[in-house]
Amino acid sequence: AQSVAQPEDQVNVAEGNPLTVKCTYSVSGNPYLFWYVQYPNRGLQFLLKYITGDNLVKGSYGFEAEFNKSQTSFHLKKPSALVSDSALYFCAVRLILTGGGNKLTFGTGTQLKVEL
């Protein structure tokens, strides 16, 4: 089964320091990978996606992600964290379904806490 895993339930980082939120994937074929962010009691906001091309993908709010095929990873990164980045982050893989249609399979989420 195709899936993504987020090994850390929570990541703590000081404001101004670089942050990394980890994601590994297990898919057959070429993966379509996404990162979403969720603030408390809100829906999911799209951050970035990897479809093909450059392994370093740049997204919203200064976030970027590095696709590593050999390690089957798609880690989310930001050079300098802000307190306002504190939120729940989800990695997801898009599955193109037999018979048409598609769906996202999400990881369990990583709570990012950025402290002063």
Place this chain on the structure above:
Amino acid sequence: DAGVTQSPTHLIKTRGQQVTLRCSPKSGHDTVSWYQQALGQGPQFIFQYYEEEERQRGNFPDRFSGHQFPNYSSELNVNALLLGDSALYLCASSLVSAANTGELFFGEGSRLTVL
């Protein structure tokens, strides 16, 4: 440009009741998907609608049903509610033509509490 809108934002039901949740997709989008997000978990795919038909379904019982209207808006219906149905229900819209590369746009969700 309005994004994905969902209603109601919060509701409380009792076991055995039925609920209907509504979703209007982002302007120009033709595909609507529904996800269930239980507390502390990632969203789980319920089903996807395109051209007013259910195209794909996740691992959810028949108590969960839906509908898509000609204007692409959608409803999620849950019958015979169980305590375990308490969750945030998310609607997401997209373009079928961008199935391979397009991201999903999510609404703010409907928080269902079953007592």
